[in-house]
Amino acid sequence: MELFNHLALGFSVALTPINMMYALIGTLLGTLIGVLPGIGPVATIAMLLPTTYALQPVSALIMLAGIYYGAQYGGSTTSILINMPGETSSAVTCLDGHQMARNGEAGAALATAALASFFAGCVATVFIAAVSVPLSELALKFGPAEYFSLMVLGLIGAVVLAHGSLLKAIAMIVLGLLLGIVGTDVNSGVARFDFGIPQLTDGIGVVSVAMGLFGFAEIITNLESQEKRERVASKVKGLWLSKDQFKAAWPAALRGTGLGSFLGLLPGGGAMLSAFASYAVEKKVAKDPSQFGKGAIQGVAGPEAANNAGAQTSFIPLLTLGIPENAVMAMMVGAMTIHNIQPGPQVMTSNPGLFWGLIASMWVGNLMLVVLNLPMIGIWIKLLTVPYRLLYPAILLFCAIGVYTINNASFDVMQTAFFGFLGVLFVKLECEPAPLLLGFVLGPMMEENLRRAMLLSRGDPTVFLTRPLSAVMLAAAVVLILVIALPSIRRKREEAFQEE
Amino acid sequence: MARIRNPKDFWAGFLFVLVGIAALVLGSRYNLGTAARMGPGYFPRILGLLLIALGGAIALRGLRTQGVAIPAWRWRPTIVVLFSVVLFGLIVTYAGLALSTVILIVIASTASSEFRWKEALISGVLLAALAVGVFIIGLKLQLPIWPTFLTG
Numbered sequence: 001m002e003l004f005n006h007l008a009l010g011f012s013v014a015l016t017p018i019n020m021m022y023a024l025i026g027t028l029l030g031t032l033i034g035v036l037p038g039i040g041p042v043a044t045i046a047m048l049l050p051t052t053y054a055l056q057p058v059s060a061l062i063m064l065a066g067i068y069y070g071a072q073y074g075g076s077t078t079s080i081l082i083n084m085p086g087e088t089s090s091a092v093t094c095l096d097g098h099q100m101a102r103n104g105e106a107g108a109a110l111a112t113a114a115l116a117s118f119f120a121g122c123v124a125t126v127f128i129a130a131v132s133v134p135l136s137e138l139a140l141k142f143g144p145a146e147y148f149s150l151m152v153l154g155l156i157g158a159v160v161l162a163h164g165s166l167l168k169a170i171a172m173i174v175l176g177l178l179l180g181i182v183g184t185d186v187n188s189g190v191a192r193f194d195f196g197i198p199q200l201t202d203g204i205g206v207v208s209v210a211m212g213l214f215g216f217a218e219i220i221t222n223l224e225s226q227e228k229r230e231r232v233a234s235k236v237k238g239l240w241l242s243k244d245q246f247k248a249a250w251p252a253a254l255r256g257t258g259l260g261s262f263l264g265l266l267p268g269g270g271a272m273l274s275a276f277a278s279y280a281v282e283k284k285v286a287k288d289p290s291q292f293g294k295g296a297i298q299g300v301a302g303p304e305a306a307n308n309a310g311a312q313t314s315f316i317p318l319l320t321l322g323i324p325e326n327a328v329m330a331m332m333v334g335a336m337t338i339h340n341i342q343p344g345p346q347v348m349t350s351n352p353g354l355f356w357g358l359i360a361s362m363w364v365g366n367l368m369l370v371v372l373n374l375p376m377i378g379i380w381i382k383l384l385t386v387p388y389r390l391l392y393p394a395i396l397l398f399c400a401i402g403v404y405t406i407n408n409a410s411f412d413v414m415q416t417a418f419f420g421f422l423g424v425l426f427v428k429l430e431c432e433p434a435p436l437l438l439g440f441v442l443g444p445m446m447e448e449n450l451r452r453a454m455l456l457s458r459g460d461p462t463v464f465l466t467r468p469l470s471a472v473m474l475a476a477a478v479v480l481i482l483v484i485a486l487p488s489i490r491r492k493r494e495e496a497f498q499e500e
Numbered sequence: 501m502a503r504i505r506n507p508k509d510f511w512a513g514f515l516f517v518l519v520g521i522a523a524l525v526l527g528s529r530y531n532l533g534t535a536a537r538m539g540p541g542y543f544p545r546i547l548g549l550l551l552i553a554l555g556g557a558i559a560l561r562g563l564r565t566q567g568v569a570i571p572a573w574r575w576r577p578t579i580v581v582l583f584s585v586v587l588f589g590l591i592v593t594y595a596g597l598a599l600s601t602v603i604l605i606v607i608a609s610t611a612s613s614e615f616r617w618k619e620a621l622i623s624g625v626l627l628a629a630l631a632v633g634v635f636i637i638g639l640k641l642q643l644p645i646w647p648t649f650l651t652g
Binding site: 051054165167168170171174175177178181185187188190192193216219220223224387388389390392393394396397398399400401403404405408410412413414416417420421424428429430431446447450451454455457458459460461 | 508509511512513515516519523526527530531534535536537538539540542543544547548550551554555557558561570571573574577578581582584585586588589590592593597601604605608609611612614615619620623624627631635639640641642643
């Protein structure tokens with residue numbers, strides 16, 4: 001009953017015309033960038049953050065959230081029709097989705113993707129609503145020691161599940177934490193690492209870091225490689241499923257939803273991991289695994305449901321614990337901070353309209369995506385014929401305007417350019433930028449909780465081990481590192497990411 | 501003398517160590533405090549030491565394991581793209597959004613090997629109209645449309 005009341009409150013917020021409009025804008029923009037290569041949700045959210053200043057916080061968050069799950073829809077469209085994932089999370093959809101399109105079943109593949117995503121979105125919305133209350137209540141019992149350990153676990157978990165070198169990823173986190181504490185220390189008023197630059201006393205802006213590392217660096221590396229992409233769009237006819245196809249697809253969508261909802265909860269989880277895991281599962285449980293890669297409908301339904309469910313449930317740790325688990329959620333922390341909302345368990349009680357409104361808006365947004373996007377597929381595909389040489393200057397322009405208007409300061413633009421340079425360097429050295437962004441966002445919070453915990457324990461560091469919850473979380477972090485360091489598992493993990 | 505077998509690892513580790521040392525050196529000016537009452541220098545020092553340790557391990561691995569070379573850096577896209585954006589940030593309050601947009605688009609377009617003058621100019625003018633429409637008329641951002649030396 002309580003769940004029903006919460007959702008009713010949420011829908012009363014999400015269904016106001018203004019918020020529906022922002023959900024629509026967010027999901028459309030999300031689909032757009034999902035379709036377009038070379039720009040992802042992180043850079044887009046960074047670009048749009050400054051324009052949300054004037055909005056109500058709930059409208060701003062609804063729009064930004066829409067970008068994330070909208071991108072999952074857009075990404076799958078291009079995966080199916082032209083074998084090119086707009087987003088990494090829909091890369092697996094290429095395997096069977098594009099084969100279906102080649103077999104003349106493009107319409108069925110698109111419908112499967114959309115319906116599976118929508119179904120997953122509905123389930124995930126209810127799941128978020130159900131899990132949030134108990135998790136928030138648990139989180140409210142956390143002291144600074146527990147929070148510190150939770151952040152350690154969250155950061156470690158995020159890199160263990162990510163791909164690439166574990167050591168490098170941890171080093172990137174530490175670098176991010178260091179960048180995060182640049183600026184005036186709240187306790188002592190000392191300006192740290194400001195290099196005598198007055199603008200840095202307020203700290204480095206999250207928009208600059210994200211836009212530089214994810215936006216500019218991506219554009220520059222794309223220009224360096226200059227690869228020519230084959231763009232042959234298949235004809236789409238009959239956007240619907242036959243009875244047999246439906247029968248084959250729905251159990252896969254169900255499994256994908258369950259898997260995605262769960263994996264989205266884990267640190268480092270989210271859309272991409274869920275999609276890959278679901279594809280592996282579908283291949284395992286299939287009666288005839290040899291069909292996979294040749295246009296098996298389960299290979300579309302499962303991962304598409306999973307990536308959408310995962311995208312949505314990755315909001316849970318952010319909304320209930322205040323801990324972002326991937327780079328997109330780190331941007332949401334930035335968005336909440338801009339609107340003076342401290343992410344954490346108190347949001348639900350202090351700001352119930354915002355909390356439940358955001359959750360309900362995800363369902364509304366998913367509905368819009370199904371209803372509006374399927375007929376619009378032709379337009380999205382047209383957009384892909386715009387050559388990259390015309391596209392990237394426009395993306396740069398919107399980035400530049402976005403970052404300039406944060407403070408109307410050219411310093412911010414230069415700062416972003418600096419992070420763009422760093423981003424290219426990281427690409428060359430194979431260092432993933434996502435852990436850095438997570439560390440950057442969590443830096444100040446982590447220091448504050450470390451300080452408080454140590455103050456309460458009178459300088460005794462064993463407090464992190466003597467408080468049971470904190471000890472469990474730290475132990476879990478250590479186990480994660482040890483497990484991943486074991487040679488056999490390391491090989492498995494490398495194999496798993498090879499499929500990308 | 502050990503040989504660098506995996507340059508990506510080695511130089512990444514080297515950079516991490518460098519930043520770690522910088523954090524320690526710059527951070528030494530900030531009061532350390534005690535474990536119970538941490539000063540502004542406490543957390544940065546922990547991070548600096550961690551970064552040196554991690555970077556050292558990564559660099560060592562770069563000496564021991566085999567890896568591929570760092571891909572060549574074609575400087576043109578980096579310089580052109582970043583320059584066009586920085587220039588935009590520097591001139592937009594004086595030159596106005598319309599002109600700055602055209603300048604950014606034309607300069608940025610030269611980063612591509614398929615650059616065409618006419619196309620870049622047309623795209624710049626169209627985007628300038630769009631940018632003015634969306635950001636100044638629509639979102640009411642405080643930016644001049646035309647150069648201030650023309651409008652006074």
